Amino acid sequence: MSVLLRHGVVQCITPPKFELILSSIDTFVKTGKLNKGFETDLRDIQEFYGANIGVTLYEYIRDSTLNTNDTILTSYKKFEKFRGVLDLMSEIFSHDFSKSFVNSIEANSTLKDLVSSGMDAYKRGQSGESTEQDELILSTLALVSKHQTLEFIPFEIELPTSTFDEPKLCDLKVIVENLADDFSQFVGDWKNQMITHLFESFGRMRISELFDIIVDFPESKPALIDLKECLSKVNLDDHLVNTYKASLRKRLLHAGAQTPDIIIQFISTVRSFSIIDQTGRYLKAIMKDITDYLMTREDTIKCLSKMMTEEGGELWEELEDPTVIRTEEEEDEEKPALDSSKPDLIKIFVDMHRGNKDLFINEYKDTLTEKLLKGGFDIEVETRTVELLKIRFGEKALYYCEIMLKDISDSKFINNNINSQLSNEDQLEVKIISRNFWPSSAQETEDVTQHSKLHPSVRDMMDAFQQQYQKLKAPRRLLWQPCLGQIDIIVTIGHSEVPITTNPIDASLLLYFAEDETFTVPKLCELLNISQDVCDKKISHWVKMGLLKMVDQGLYSIQDEYNPDQNETEAVEDSDSNKKGGRQALMRQYDDIVHGMLSTMDSMDASRIHQMLSMVISDPLPTYDYDVQELRVYLQELIEEGVLEIESNMYRLK
Amino acid sequence: MAKAKIVKARLVANWTWNGVNEVCGICHVHLDGCPPEATAKFQTPGDDCPVVWGECKHAFHLTCITKWLGTQSDSQSCPMCRRRWEYSG
Numbered sequence A: 001m002s003v004l005l006r007h008g009v010v011q012c013i014t015p016p017k018f019e020l021i022l023s024s025i026d027t028f029v030k031t032g033k034l035n036k037g038f039e040t041d042l043r044d045i046q047e048f049y050g051a052n053i054g055v056t057l058y059e060y061i062r063d064s065t066l067n068t069n070d071t072i073l074t075s076y077k078k079f080e081k082f083r084g085v086l087d088l089m090s091e092i093f094s095h096d097f098s099k100s101f102v103n104s105i106e107a108n109s110t111l112k113d114l115v116s117s118g119m120d121a122y123k124r125g126q127s128g129e130s131t132e133q134d135e136l137i138l139s140t141l142a143l144v145s146k147h148q149t150l151e152f153i154p155f156e157i158e159l160p161t162s163t164f165d166e167p168k169l170c171d172l173k174v175i176v177e178n179l180a181d182d183f184s185q186f187v188g189d190w191k192n193q194m195i196t197h198l199f200e201s202f203g204r205m206r207i208s209e210l211f212d213i214i215v216d217f218p219e220s221k222p223a224l225i226d227l228k229e230c231l232s233k234v235n236l237d238d239h240l241v242n243t244y245k246a247s248l249r250k251r252l253l254h255a256g257a258q259t260p261d262i263i264i265q266f267i268s269t270v271r272s273f274s275i276i277d278q279t280g281r282y283l284k285a286i287m288k289d290i291t292d293y294l295m296t297r298e299d300t301i302k303c304l305s306k307m308m309t310e311e312g313g314e315l316w317e318e319l320e321d322p323t324v325i326r327t328e329e330e331e332d333e334e335k336p337a338l339d340s341s342k343p344d345l346i347k348i349f350v351d352m353h354r355g356n357k358d359l360f361i362n363e364y365k366d367t368l369t370e371k372l373l374k375g376g377f378d379i380e381v382e383t384r385t386v387e388l389l390k391i392r393f394g395e396k397a398l399y400y401c402e403i404m405l406k407d408i409s410d411s412k413f414i415n416n417n418i419n420s421q422l423s424n425e426d427q428l429e430v431k432i433i434s435r436n437f438w439p440s441s442a443q444e445t446e447d448v449t450q451h452s453k454l455h456p457s458v459r460d461m462m463d464a465f466q467q468q469y470q471k472l473k474a475p476r477r478l479l480w481q482p483c484l485g486q487i488d489i490i491v492t493i494g495h496s497e498v499p500i501t502t503n504p505i506d507a508s509l510l511l512y513f514a515e516d517e518t519f520t521v522p523k524l525c526e527l528l529n530i531s532q533d534v535c536d537k538k539i540s541h542w543v544k545m546g547l548l549k550m551v552d553q554g555l556y557s558i559q560d561e562y563n564p565d566q567n568e569t570e571a572v573e574d575s576d577s578n579k580k581g582g583r584q585a586l587m588r589q590y591d592d593i594v595h596g597m598l599s600t601m602d603s604m605d606a607s608r609i610h611q612m613l614s615m616v617i618s619d620p621l622p623t624y625d626y627d628v629q630e631l632r633v634y635l636q637e638l639i640e641e642g643v644l645e646i647e648s649n650m651y652r653l654k
Numbered sequence B: 001m002a003k004a005k006i007v008k009a010r011l012v013a014n015w016t017w018n019g020v021n022e023v024c025g026i027c028h029v030h031l032d033g034c035p036p037e038a039t040a041k042f043q044t045p046g047d048d049c050p051v052v053w054g055e056c057k058h059a060f061h062l063t064c065i066t067k068w069l070g071t072q073s074d075s076q077s078c079p080m081c082r083r084r085w086e087y088s089g
């Protein structure tokens, strides 16, 4: 007892039973057993000393019997059976010594045990089955909580994962607040700590799921709003940025991802981030990773332009949005891009291309060309799109597109006029376009076009139309573009009527064959004014399609009967690639897909191409059921044709 | 005996003033295009930007030659060949 005597309280008063208690504790610490009458003695002492008893006991324990913190903890666990002792421990723990003891590993794990049994006890309490033992555990927990930092308390409420379509944080807050309220009889400020802890652990969880949350956007809005609340309470900014950047690298910014998927995730990221943070700082931190990567892909502009200009495309609503009207004239460079709550995605994408909006317009011009030349005279949709683009990019940028639209509407008028003169039952429809204003895809290359001759029945129609046009629009006249048009013909072969839609030159070729028995390639070259190369390709195409056959070396005629499936195989075996079977030849159907894939991915090995073909083959094509060896043969064919090249087993476009 | 018939032909043609791949000697824009003044006003080629010929056979955008002749104080001459400018038929 010499130690105790050094301290104030004890020095002044020698309390009743105090020595008894101390020796009881002493015995307890050494043997784990309590003396008889301990509880009664303890109560008496408490009455006498009040709050100070804790200090006294703490100092006693520290200075005399116990040398390591771990032992204190062991003792403490044994004490927890006794409510009175708990009160004492409460005071004990209020001293510095608790800080040193929680540093030991064993203390940590013991506390965790304590907390988890506390949680069980709490749950039993909620369902009305709590026992006295439970209450003790809870009190203990409360006491410990009061003085320990919460990092030591595993907060184990089951957190809802992977469903993002409804708010969860609100319910959790209620649970935690109730929990904290229940403990508040023992401790005061636990609630705030507990709630902060909830925000942190819940926020971290949602951040770890952020990629999937953004994939689910906009259904995942509730999860984002929850996350926003967490972010406003605890600082997880760096954690969020680093985690999301890592998941982007792992899950998106690699060769296996399709460009549209990357763009869609980027769009969702921008929209999601505008919910969790209006200052734009997260977006700013991650944006460069995505945009730099997108800029390495050749098809980015094409995808973006498509998404923007196709009704229902991912960026269409941005284009349609009347709140974002920034024509070139009004554009103010000093306006920060991200200050509004609604991010301007189109601006982001244009900025990504160093503000070069013409890239987008040029891409759209190609799309528009295809739509206008292939479609009819109904251009309502395209007109609306061009109007929207004008609002966004200014009239000047869309000047050429406007002229393209006007060409089509003028053509409609001229066609109506001329066809009423010709009474040819609208058999001919001509799109009259202004050269210099359409992209090069609408301009034929000189060598095939100007000099090729078409079948007289086609030429007659053209001449009649030309004549009327010159009457109507003198001194203007027409320069025909025979490669761009399309002619529907019906070829009667044996007992079948075969409808064919093809370009004017191929249509002419078939019309010639339908008139005469046989043709040689040189004769056809002369008639159509095409090179032998071009002619060979055309013939072998129609042989493959089952319309033509070779009757003798270099001599062709129309088939006797139309039987496309059978002829396809024969044709291939007839042709110069004798060594390849029909099955192998059918792989040529994948030319476009392979080309598209390699223009996106730069280079791939055979097994990767194989894997992708197995996935992407879609409806109009038969199911891809080749093995890798067959694929290699096919790819080799493409290499021999100069389409592909191979370097260290990686195929790429030449 | 095989036969074939045309159901419908959808063809494409360029229109042209004279079919020659020629630029206007004044503004150096293609004759089938729009001179700069017309472009600035977003006018369309064709009806908005007619082309005229002189007796000398030189062709210009109407707006271009009109402007040119306006700057010539006394002699109305073709900017290409300096012959006296007369509108052709």
Ligand SMILES: [Zn+2]
Pocket (backbone or CB within 6 Å): B024, B025, B026, B027, B028, B029, B035, B060, B061, B064
């Ligand atoms: Zn001119």
Ligand SMILES: [Zn+2]
Pocket (backbone or CB within 6 Å): B054, B056, B057, B058, B078, B079, B080, B081, B082, B083
């Ligand atoms: Zn002249």
